[in-house]
Amino acid sequence: MAGNPVKWVYLILASYLFFDLVLAADTHIAKKTYIVQMDKSAMPKSFTNHLEWYSSKVKSVLFNPEKEGDAGDDDRIIYSYQTAIHGVAALLSQEEAERLEDEHGVVAIFPDTKYQLHTTRSPAFLGLEPEDSTSVWSQKVLDHDVVVGVLDTGIWPESESFNDTGMTPVPAHWKGKCETGRGFEKHHCNRKIVGARVFYHGYEAATGKINEQTEYKSPRDQDGHGTHTAATVAGSPVRGANLQGYAYGTARGMAPGARLAVYKVCWSGGCFSSDILSAVDRAVDDGVNVLSISLGGGVSPYYRDSLSIAAFGAMEMGVFISSSAGNGGPDPVSLTNVSPWITTVGASTMDRDFPATVKLGNGRTVSGVSLYRERRIRGSINKQYPMVYMGSNSSSPDPSSLCLEGTLDRRMVAGKIVICDRGISPRVQKGQVVKDAGGVGMVLSNTASNGEELVADCHLLPAVAVGETEGKALKNYVLTSPKATANLAFLDTRLGIRPSPVVAAFSSRGPNFLSLEILKPDVVAPGVNILAAWTGDTGPSSLPTDRRRVKFNLLSGTSMSCPHVSGVAALLKARHPDWSPAVIKSALMTTAYVHDNTGNPLRDSSTAAPSSPYDHGAGHINPIKALDPGLVYDIKAQDYFEFLCTQSLTPAQLKFFSNRSCQHSLANPGDLNYPSISAVFPEKASITTLTLHRTVTNVGPAVSNYHVVVSPFKGASVQVKPKTLHFTRKYQKISYKITFTTVSRQTVPEFGGLVWKDGVHRVRSPIVITWLPPL
Numbered sequence: 001m002a003g004n005p006v007k008w009v010y011l012i013l014a015s016y017l018f019f020d021l022v023l024a025a026d027t028h029i030a031k032k033t034y035i036v037q038m039d040k041s042a043m044p045k046s047f048t049n050h051l052e053w054y055s056s057k058v059k060s061v062l063f064n065p066e067k068e069g070d071a072g073d074d075d076r077i078i079y080s081y082q083t084a085i086h087g088v089a090a091l092l093s094q095e096e097a098e099r100l101e102d103e104h105g106v107v108a109i110f111p112d113t114k115y116q117l118h119t120t121r122s123p124a125f126l127g128l129e130p131e132d133s134t135s136v137w138s139q140k141v142l143d144h145d146v147v148v149g150v151l152d153t154g155i156w157p158e159s160e161s162f163n164d165t166g167m168t169p170v171p172a173h174w175k176g177k178c179e180t181g182r183g184f185e186k187h188h189c190n191r192k193i194v195g196a197r198v199f200y201h202g203y204e205a206a207t208g209k210i211n212e213q214t215e216y217k218s219p220r221d222q223d224g225h226g227t228h229t230a231a232t233v234a235g236s237p238v239r240g241a242n243l244q245g246y247a248y249g250t251a252r253g254m255a256p257g258a259r260l261a262v263y264k265v266c267w268s269g270g271c272f273s274s275d276i277l278s279a280v281d282r283a284v285d286d287g288v289n290v291l292s293i294s295l296g297g298g299v300s301p302y303y304r305d306s307l308s309i310a311a312f313g314a315m316e317m318g319v320f321i322s323s324s325a326g327n328g329g330p331d332p333v334s335l336t337n338v339s340p341w342i343t344t345v346g347a348s349t350m351d352r353d354f355p356a357t358v359k360l361g362n363g364r365t366v367s368g369v370s371l372y373r374e375r376r377i378r379g380s381i382n383k384q385y386p387m388v389y390m391g392s393n394s395s396s397p398d399p400s401s402l403c404l405e406g407t408l409d410r411r412m413v414a415g416k417i418v419i420c421d422r423g424i425s426p427r428v429q430k431g432q433v434v435k436d437a438g439g440v441g442m443v444l445s446n447t448a449s450n451g452e453e454l455v456a457d458c459h460l461l462p463a464v465a466v467g468e469t470e471g472k473a474l475k476n477y478v479l480t481s482p483k484a485t486a487n488l489a490f491l492d493t494r495l496g497i498r499p500s501p502v503v504a505a506f507s508s509r510g511p512n513f514l515s516l517e518i519l520k521p522d523v524v525a526p527g528v529n530i531l532a533a534w535t536g537d538t539g540p541s542s543l544p545t546d547r548r549r550v551k552f553n554l555l556s557g558t559s560m561s562c563p564h565v566s567g568v569a570a571l572l573k574a575r576h577p578d579w580s581p582a583v584i585k586s587a588l589m590t591t592a593y594v595h596d597n598t599g600n601p602l603r604d605s606s607t608a609a610p611s612s613p614y615d616h617g618a619g620h621i622n623p624i625k626a627l628d629p630g631l632v633y634d635i636k637a638q639d640y641f642e643f644l645c646t647q648s649l650t651p652a653q654l655k656f657f658s659n660r661s662c663q664h665s666l667a668n669p670g671d672l673n674y675p676s677i678s679a680v681f682p683e684k685a686s687i688t689t690l691t692l693h694r695t696v697t698n699v700g701p702a703v704s705n706y707h708v709v710v711s712p713f714k715g716a717s718v719q720v721k722p723k724t725l726h727f728t729r730k731y732q733k734i735s736y737k738i739t740f741t742t743v744s745r746q747t748v749p750e751f752g753g754l755v756w757k758d759g760v761h762r763v764r765s766p767i768v769i770t771w772l773p774p775l
């Protein structure tokens with residue numbers, strides 16, 4: 001154990017966590033935050049307002065209320081919710097919570113839970129973004145009144161990306177507020193940042209008071225993540241944006257004409273569901289059209305997932321919600337935020353790279369990537385430095401523990417280039433360790449868990465990241481040549497990288513184990529090496545030791561792909577104000593593409609093999625096509641509720657989502673009018689046919705004729721009826737049936753697609769056929 005520093009780090013962390021819990025238990029007399037969901041319609045007539053009723057309910061279960069020394073009863077309630085969900089967040093002991101659960105009018109009680117930002121954060125910086133004049137960005141964007149709410153770490157208002165020059169006054173219907181605090185004044189809101197609010201009651205209840213000396217208890221963003229995601233959604237164009245010369249160009253958000261409303265829910269120690277719920281609730285009431293939520297927790301059943309429940313309420317109010325799929329890839333079944341009423345966004349690469357090379361003493365040159373500021377290690381371009389590797393080529397127990405703090409012997413590495421394996425600690429931190437030990441450079445080698453996926457980092461010393469294969473070759477060279485040498489060179493920014501896009505290795509993967517009938521993720525969007533605005537408070541590596549300050553930073557993660565979709569949704573909403581959240585999602589999905597810029601099927605960077613809909617969903621978003629999708633699959637709030645009615649929830653659990661009642665209009669969850677199609681054959685082999693139903697709405701020319709094309713499958717034949725659709729007016733709806741007949745049961749799912757074509761539009765749905773293994 002002593003030989004394994006990673007384990008030590010865990011141990012130390014674990015003991016801190018434990019210490020924290022003990023402290024929290026002491027100061028709060030074992031009270032925790034619970035989210036108490038109430039049935040608004042059950043309020044007795046004797047009450048005049050809901051909050052009064054909710055708080056009387058909470059009071060009625062308090063243990064010995066008159067003896068409460070630390071807090072009056074009213075202080076027990078830290079939030080009331082009234083738009084997306086109804087109820088309160090309150091500080092309760094477990095016993096009190098249990099008592100409250102039995103009270104009339106109480107629908108559900110959830111303990112507060114912690115969520116994480118979806119950046120590949122420990123590595124903490126990577127990144128690039130298409131800031132040039134690709135069609136989406138050069139599109140003349142209308143001045144419009146769409147407001148996107150961003151739930152994140154706040155905003156750095158001085159960034160040029162939030163300059164409101166030329167924007168029209170804030171729409172009259174907007175009800176948001178500009179909350180002030182340390183480092184954030186009224187004037188920091190403008191025609192671009194139209195709202196800024198903070199939510200920390202749940203966070204403080206769980207972790208103790210925010211230290212106002214070291215953290216802004218205001219919408220100001222210390223972390224950088226929130227500034228980056230907000231700028232990706234709706235940043236104004238900024239010429240000459242770059243990170244230390246890399247990715248030079250014009251940076252702008254997807255919807256530069258849209259407004260931003262900032263809801264700061266994440267603090268230095270994480271993000272809590274009671275705060276997130278309050279932010280969703282408030283955002284819906286403020287009047288946002290789109291919510292961008294680049295965070296997630298684990299997957300829990302629909303009725304246990306408070307974000308899913310709040311998102312349902314937001315969807316009922318016409319708000320489009322885009323969420324990150326998570327960074328749990330390439331492991332299968334690693335998705336979060338999978339509810340059908342949420343748009344779940346995975347991440348893929350773009351056609352830009354930051355190449356760098358390792359030139360070896362044996363004449364070979366190995367390529368990798370880097371964002372190091374200089375072009376080479378200071379000194380002669382031809383100079384060769386000794387290169388060392390502290391691991392061995394036998395599979396050492398944990399190569400990723402190399403180059404952690406305190407593991408490098410100065411006598412072994414000073415003046416040398418050090419090969420380190422990429423692991424769980426921040427990649428830039430490994431560089432810092434090498435630098436501190438006197439190393440002149442670093443080669444960071446991927447291991448099997450990262451494959452060939454390269455993330456470019458803003459290192460503090462000359463450093464190059466290389467893929468697993470090249471890394472092995474380098475290590476082998478060092479281990480077999482006593483006089484191994486190398487030099488590093490940094491080649492700036494390259495465009496036109498092929499193939500691209502490629503699904504990022506870290507992007508979370510399906511299947512969606514909550515409901516196999518709903519294919520997730522929905523789409524992929526750029527999420528690797530994204531350039532966007534950054535905080536002035538933290539260096540580009542996010543390391544406390546990093547004193548550099550930059551206006552833009554390159555980050556990677558599904559946190560970065562989610563705001564691309566949020567921004568494009570805002571563009572669609574601006575162009576088509578009458579489109580429902582489901583129609584916007586349908587337009588994004590049915591126009592997505594599944595081929596890369598070499599004309600081949602999209603690939604997965606963890607294997608270099610073609611990716612499947614479990615990796616890329618309907619494919620890569622294609623914003624211009626999504627403006628004119630031809631046909632759409634609409635879903636009303638009641639239809640989503642009918643889907644829930646098929647999910648074996650109890651009547652009480654169904655109430656968490658809505659007071660609607662089940663009409664039992666869906667025979668099969670796969671019949672939800674979703675833009676992707678997942679046919680699941682049950683375990684019983686005698687069931688060999690399955691029919692699913694879909695209804696399309698014509699949003700193209702009034703008179704349109706479509707015909708269908710379906711890809712072939714090994715295990716089943718597929719019949720679509722009718723095979724042609726004749727529309728005579730706009731918004732006309734036509735239904736069709738898809739019948740799957742098993743030819744031979746397959747042990748692995750089969751993937752394909754169905755396309756409706758009218759000569760102009762291609763309305764594509766991915767298809768997955770799954771045969772559940774016989775019991």
Ligand SMILES: *[C@@H]1O[C@H](CO)[C@@H](O)[C@H](O)[C@H]1NC(C)=O
Pocket residue numbers: 160163164165
């Ligand atoms: C905003 O942009 C305009 C036009 O480019 C410029 O004149 C102005 O100085 C900028 N404002 C700030 C606060 O940087």
Ligand SMILES: *[C@@H]1O[C@H](CO)[C@@H](O)[C@H](O)[C@H]1NC(C)=O
Pocket residue numbers: 393394476479480
């Ligand atoms: C490990 O290194 C030895 C020489 O030291 C070499 O013969 C062997 O092929 C290497 N093994 C692998 C798996 O690279």
Ligand SMILES: *[C@@H]1O[C@H](CO)[C@@H](O)[C@H](O)[C@H]1NC(C)=O
Pocket residue numbers: 040041659660
């Ligand atoms: C459901 O709730 C809404 C608003 O909260 C209310 O207007 C409606 O009457 C309720 N419907 C039922 C069936 O309780």
